[in-house]
Amino acid sequence: MIDVCDLVYEYPARRALKGVSLSVAPRTITALVGPNGAGKTTLLRCIAALFVPYSGRVTIDGLDTRASPRQIHGLLGYLPDFYGLYDGLSVRRILTYAALSHGIDRDAAPAAADKAADRVGLTDRLEVTAGELSRGLRQRLAIGQTIVHEPKVLLLDEPAAGLDPQARRDLSALLKSLKDAGMTLVVSSHILSELEDYCSEMVIVENGVVAGGQSVKVRDVERPRYMLEIAEARGDLCEFLDARAGIDVIEADEYHALIVHTRNPAARARLIRDLVAAGFEVSSFGESSKAMEDAYFRNIGGGAA
Amino acid sequence: MNPELRRNLWLELPLRRMAFMTGALVLIFFAASLSPAVWGGPGDAAVLFYYLIVVMWGSRNAALSVVGEIRMRTWDGQRLSSLSAGQMVWGKLFGSTLYNWFGGAICLIVILADTFNRQGAGDAAIALAYYPIIGVIAQSAALLASLIAAGRDKSHSRLDVFLYQMAGLFAALVAYWIWTASDPSSAFLRHRPDLLGIGWWGMRTEGHVFLLASLAAFAGWLLVGCHRMMRVELMMRNGPLIWVGFLAFVGGYIAGFDGVYLARAGVRFGNAEMRLLQAGVAFAVLGYLMVFLEPKNSVLYRWMAGQFAKGKIGSGLSALQSWTMAYFAVLMCAIALIVFRGAAGDGTGQAQIAAMLGFFTRDLALVMLIGMSARLHGDLFGVVMLAGLYLLLPMILQGVQLSGALVLFEPREIAPVWLSPAIAWSEGVLALVFAAASIKRADNRRNEE
Secondary structure, three states: OOEEEEEEEEEEEEEEEEEEEEEEOOOOOOEEEEOOOOOOOHHHHHHOOOOOOEEEEEEEEEEEOOHHHHHHHHEEEEOOOOOOOOOOOHHHHHHHHHHHHHOOOOOOOHHHHHHHHHHOHHHHOOOOOOOOHHHHHHHHHHHHHOOOOOOOOOEEEEOOOOOHHHHHHHHHHHHHHHOOOOEEEEOOOHHHHHHOOOOOOOEEEEEEEEEEHHOOEOOOOOOEEEEEEEEOOOOHHHHHHOOOOOOOOEEEEEEEEEOOOOOOHHHHHOOOOOOOOHOOOEEHHHHHHHHHHHHHHHHHOOOOO | HHHHHHHHHHHHOOHHHHHHHHHHHHHHHHHHOOOHHHHOOOHHHHHHHHHHHHHHHHHHHHHHHHHHHHHHOOOOHHHOOOOOHHHHHHHHHHHHOOHHHHHHHHHHHHHHHHHHHOOHHHHHHHHHHHHHHHHHHHHHHHHHHHHHHHHOOOOOOOHHHHHHHHHHHHHHHHHHHHHOOOOOOOHHHHHOHHHHHEEEEOEEEEHHHHHHHHHHHHHHHHHHHHHHHHHHHHOOOOOOHHHHHHHHHHHHHHHEEOOOHHHHOOOOOOOHHHHHHHHHHHHHHHHHHHHOOOOOHHHHHHHHHEEEEEOHHHHHOOOOOOHHHHHHHHHHHHHHHHOOOOOOOOOHHHHHHHHHHHHHHHHHHHHHHHHHHHOOOHHHHHHHHHHHHHHHHHHHHHHHHHHHHHHOOOOOOOOOOHHHHHHHHHHHHHHHHHHHHHHHHHHHHHHOH
16 A cells, blocks of 8 residues: 655755655554654655655555655545644534545535544534643544545554553554554554554664664464463473464573464464473463564664663 | 635634624724814725735735644645645635635725715725735735745744735735826826836836736736645645746836836847846846745755756756746846847947856855755845845945955956956856755765765
8 A cells, every 4th residue: 555665855954764665555554663763754744745755756555656746645644743723613613624625525524524523432522622622532633634534544643642541542442443444554653562552564763764674564463472471491392382383483482482373262272271281381371462562672773672 | 615715714704703893893983983183084094994904914814824824733734635726825815814804895895985975986996906906915925925935944933924924015015006106196107207108018008007907917926926835835846837937927027118227227228138138137136036035955956966867857857946947037138138249249248248147147056055054044144145245345345445356246347358257157157066066065975874
């Protein structure tokens, strides 16, 4: 859906992107991570056809950002890191204006606004002005106006910044639902733990380049990562797991193993049973919650500490 | 309805604001009718408040229509919308000023009634055309100034907005002056009978008709300018044709005047040469104006150089800035004039024209160089530099009895005849080399990163 090839972007004082290449598959949520000033926002703005690259190319759904910026604008929704709302307008009017300005005709605009409000959970606040909303609700409204025209691609820059834990959880559920509805999402953030919930791919931008040269698959819905812990040390843990079909060992020592295994509950139950039968004292077995963080520190230069 | 206009309608015209404006103006007109000695009657008060509400306040709102969105961080959302540049310009120009137009409409009703009573239907009809036009001119000039600034990624402080507003007020002032001056019974035309009939391309045109037609034409170009700058904000590419068309219009317009003033100033050219010279001066003024207004972006110049180096001439030319086209227009006029002067056997005239072109080249290159090098206020430094070169240094040199050295700063008639153009072009080429070296240095630095 999104292809970035050898992208270079320059500000008059510095080169912000130094040959970025990446590819984002349709109907995925990709995390764009990296230290502050790494070039994440610049990359998002290039993808959004708001910046013209110095060299290289960005295509979205086959359209080149340099050649067809306006068509691309119609395909995507973009929520910048610092966004604004028309505080004097009601939620309904903001969403209706967003629908009309995205080319939805006058008769269909109210329905589009209602649908967007429903998706972001603001149906009960349609007549409230934006200025009266809490930060979390403003965030939802901002996302609502970016999805009102059902874009194919949604670019979100630091969407969870400043949100409380409940609002972050709601945001996570919302993004997953948008992906399920067919959108392709790219989410920039430096809070890895929140991205863990909904991202399947990760692109690490560091100093204007993609660390590792490509996106990292951090989460496979069908074959997630599991962390196994045993109470007593066994030198043959890795060997035992390696020997079994359907298991990929990522790393292992005498007490732990990080593996990729099918999500099928019966297969997982069988694995635990076999481990116990082989004398391994299994003390913990669960889906790894630090896949993204592990991948991040493995890939980022000098950041392993 | 244009969605941008609709949004502004929601924001700008709630009932309570309309009621407030109506009540306030009714009170003012009532007070004016009670004390005509102070206000001059409701008609005069209406004129005053029309200018205050529509021209003064309206140009501020127009200047804020884009800048306000940038400040509120809603501009990106608008740029990504499906609204066309035309919709955006109309929506901003009339949407952000809806409240002003509402108040202006109330004033206009009083103005028209007063004019009709005092001067008849004809003058009332003229007032009906004039007042909206001057409002549009002020507001579109302010919007254009703010769009130009937005394209340069300038900060948008209150002072900046005030400056954009001033651009609108200046345009309105010029329009007002032309309008009042164009009245055949005005003091201006009474004292300048030569302007009662303006000679333009050999035709004698009634002064006021010509001035009003000029006003309408330039107001139209203002709107075209807003549209072009809005296209840039929406990431659309502007081809060179509209700017070339504007250059041709301005060149043709200025060249059309029978060269009375230049003849009075001692220029002894033939008719065709005089027109060429006038057009060339107009192009040079536009060149200076645009080199200050357009961003001095070393990244863009390096990109263009890269495109030319790869043989992608069309791609490189697509990013050509307006001042370069004005420069080429000046160049064409200068070459034609040199040929004309050569045919007339006027070597001194040829040298003067060549020297002017050399200094013009130097000035543009220096403004570019300073604009690219200075982190802040590059244009201000450019203005200071030009003031230094053309005012300060010549004055100092004259003060210390070194008038001979003036040849370094302005075209001079000195022997040998080739010396003045040689100096001017040496400076021009040197400035160009420095500008190119600055771009090359930046390129090398980036490639090393």
